[in-house]
Amino acid sequence: MQSTTLSSLPQSIQHSLFTKKITKLTPIQSQTISPILEGKSLIAQAKTGSGKTLAFAIPLVMKIKPNNTNPKILILTPTRELALQIVQVFRYLSKDIPNLKIVSIIGGKPLRTQVTSMCHGVDIIVATPGRLMDHLFRETLSLKEITTVVLDEGDKMIDMGFYDDIDSILKHTPKQAQVLLFSATFSQKLENLTKTFLKGAQSIKTDTVHHEDKITIYGITSNNTSESLLQALWQYKPNKAIVFCNTKDECNLLQETLKNNKISSGVLHGGLLQHERQEALLKLANGSTRILIATDLAARGLDVDNIDIIISFGLPPNKETFTHRIGRAARGDNKDGIALLIYPPHKVSQALELAPKLKSINLHASAQTPLLTKLQTLAINGGRKEKISAKDILGALTKDVNIPFGAIGKIDIFQDYSYVAINKEMIKKAHLGLSNGKIKGRKFKVSII
Numbered sequence: 001m002q003s004t005t006l007s008s009l010p011q012s013i014q015h016s017l018f019t020k021k022i023t024k025l026t027p028i029q030s031q032t033i034s035p036i037l038e039g040k041s042l043i044a045q046a047k048t049g050s051g052k053t054l055a056f057a058i059p060l061v062m063k064i065k066p067n068n069t070n071p072k073i074l075i076l077t078p079t080r081e082l083a084l085q086i087v088q089v090f091r092y093l094s095k096d097i098p099n100l101k102i103v104s105i106i107g108g109k110p111l112r113t114q115v116t117s118m119c120h121g122v123d124i125i126v127a128t129p130g131r132l133m134d135h136l137f138r139e140t141l142s143l144k145e146i147t148t149v150v151l152d153e154g155d156k157m158i159d160m161g162f163y164d165d166i167d168s169i170l171k172h173t174p175k176q177a178q179v180l181l182f183s184a185t186f187s188q189k190l191e192n193l194t195k196t197f198l199k200g201a202q203s204i205k206t207d208t209v210h211h212e213d214k215i216t217i218y219g220i221t222s223n224n225t226s227e228s229l230l231q232a233l234w235q236y237k238p239n240k241a242i243v244f245c246n247t248k249d250e251c252n253l254l255q256e257t258l259k260n261n262k263i264s265s266g267v268l269h270g271g272l273l274q275h276e277r278q279e280a281l282l283k284l285a286n287g288s289t290r291i292l293i294a295t296d297l298a299a300r301g302l303d304v305d306n307i308d309i310i311i312s313f314g315l316p317p318n319k320e321t322f323t324h325r326i327g328r329a330a331r332g333d334n335k336d337g338i339a340l341l342i343y344p345p346h347k348v349s350q351a352l353e354l355a356p357k358l359k360s361i362n363l364h365a366s367a368q369t370p371l372l373t374k375l376q377t378l379a380i381n382g383g384r385k386e387k388i389s390a391k392d393i394l395g396a397l398t399k400d401v402n403i404p405f406g407a408i409g410k411i412d413i414f415q416d417y418s419y420v421a422i423n424k425e426m427i428k429k430a431h432l433g434l435s436n437g438k439i440k441g442r443k444f445k446v447s448i449i
Helices: 011-019 026-037 052-063 079-093 109-119 128-139 154-159 163-171 188-197 223-234 248-260 275-285 318-327 345-354 390-400 424-437
Strands: 040-046 073-076 104-106 124-127 147-152 178-185 202-205 215-221 243-245 265-268 291-294 309-313 337-343 373-379 406-411 420-424 446-448
Touching: 011 052, 011 079, 026 040, 026 052, 026 202, 052 079, 052 147, 052 178, 079 104, 079 124, 079 243, 079 275, 104 109, 104 406, 109 128, 124 128, 124 163, 124 188, 128 163, 147 154, 154 163, 154 178, 163 188, 178 188, 215 345, 223 248, 223 309, 223 337, 223 373, 248 265, 248 291, 265 275, 275 291, 275 373, 275 406, 275 420, 309 318, 318 337, 337 345, 373 424, 390 406, 390 420, 390 424, 420 424, 424 446
Parallel strands: 040 178, 040 202, 073 124, 073 147, 104 124, 147 178, 215 337, 243 291, 243 309, 265 291, 309 337
Antiparallel strands: 373 420, 373 446, 406 420
């Protein structure tokens, strides 16, 4: 099988990857790029955190020829967060391709707004199955010119009950379309789908398990799991951590507990509005939040760098869910990770079934010190649609508001909103200055989140 190296990619893509500190392709990337460029359908299986998004995004950006008519590439993914993340990946890879139009079709956003975004044509659609079905039912979108369909995190979409939707969507695409299925695990239902729509597809399977020498898993047996979680956080003092819960109510209660103990945290679950979910993840990534408390909505595909520790608060429902949770702890080929499993004494046997080489640990946190952040985030009610760039925001802050460059953190630009992390000591000055001033000659609503 022909393998692709980073040095063989176009210079523009190499540069985009270097800006993200990517200097080497992962096994799933090196093995899938060539067959995708050749137009072959693929069934690709690789573990969580192995770089599956770039594995299909790189060759599709190399192949696409923008013409802004009916879409040519369709990417289906289980969650809104993952869809928005994939859009961002395609945008940074394709920044040197003029007139390439990428649209996200997800729930939580008005249908009318999405129709307006597509009215002058679109090249790439990234969608969740349910919302895409809404558009197909209303005939506001045609898939008749699709040349490539990507089913990303296929097993998760099946788990979430989207089998029939995926079946219907694929039947709306041309029979000759290239189909690319990427998944960490394969259920029987997913196998059935491949027999229908991926007959003769090439199968590529790289490392599909998380090696125990990469992730150290510690078990904490406790009659007071909330107190043990606090002790673990005080002991490890993570800059970035994800705590997984089994229910959204549990997430909300834990956040209140952490707040009462002066620990910076946010929540991510299906009960939040779309912008709340997006902002919770963004604040963890830019350093405005230290602890993200999440349901398994966050366990698939979401890419946040430099996670110090993963904590399962209570036992997950099955081994597969646990595998995807701890996969956040060691993303990429050269990263080690730590995962904690907190559970009551009567569930020791179930814990060992999930992690047979579970190690014990003694918690010995001393002072109950606050775990806060030095950064806070400003949200700006304007984004890519208003032609705002990171350079525009940086210029407004440093030149017009006189915020020191060193006090400005990560800047994220989305279609309708922009976000910038600011040192807390400067946050009020930055908020007031941007609220009263202008960015790129225009006034925008600015808020502290």
